Amino acid sequence: MRVDAQRNRDHLLAVAGPVIAEQGIDVSMRDISRRADVGLATLLRHFPTREALLEGLLHASFGDLTARASELETAHTAEDALVSWVRDCVAWTTEYRGVTVLMAAAIEDPESALHASCVTLRAAGARLLARAQAAGAARSDIDGDDLFALIAMLAWVGDQPTLVPRANHLFDLVASAVLTRADGDRGTGAPGER
Known part of the structure; x- marks a missing residue:
């Protein structure tokens, strides 16, 4: 994985952890992408589900x-x-x-x-x-x-x-x-x- 792609993936995981801890596993993928300040497509490219x-x-x-x-x-x-x-x-x-x-x-x-x-x-x-x-x-x-x-x-x-x-x-x-x-x-x- 390219360095920038790995950095984006790590950022998404760092943001997702607290959001899921706060809202539970049913949190919207859109909410996670907003909190990570990326588009939903970027989140789905790294994590399709x-x-x-x-x-x-x-x-x-x-x-x-x-x-x-x-x-x-x-x-x-x-x-x-x-x-x-x-x-x-x-x-x-x-x-x-x-x-x-x-x-x-x-x-x-x-x-x-x-x-x-x-x-x-x-x-x-x-x-x-x-x-x-x-x-x-x-x-x-x-x-x-x-x-x-x-x-x-x-x-x-x-x-x-x-x-x-x-x-x-x-x-x-x-x-x-x-x-x-x-x-x-x-x-x-x-x-x-x-």
Whole structure:
């Protein structure tokens, strides 16, 4: 890609992130192009669909979360690694309102621009879950698909203004349902806090 084209693409992504965080994934492509001070045709040349724009925006974050799973695998107990990673995922998904709906659809659609990234992210979580299960720290009757769905559910809670005050408590309830420890209390702060 030419240097000026890459600069334009980077500018569009830099503008799109805050707009999508503010208005959600259904924001108009026209609104994004206006905020970026470019024509709609320029935006569509770089990102022909909203999904392509989101893939461009989210790709680095998916990579970061996948890398975080690998770090946690080697640096923490199986239980702590799983809970920390799920907490990170929930915190990240609440940054972009509505992204969990798109991710859930993309994981089932191999033609989706987000499919490969979502599958990789789900696999990272499944590895952490399997490690926790092997250590006897997590229930054996759930799988990576269930974990991905639980993350989506917890992220949805974070998208609901009336439920945000309960988000940490609900996270702890879900964690205690997944974990096999008797006390299950993982009260370590709001989603995203470390």
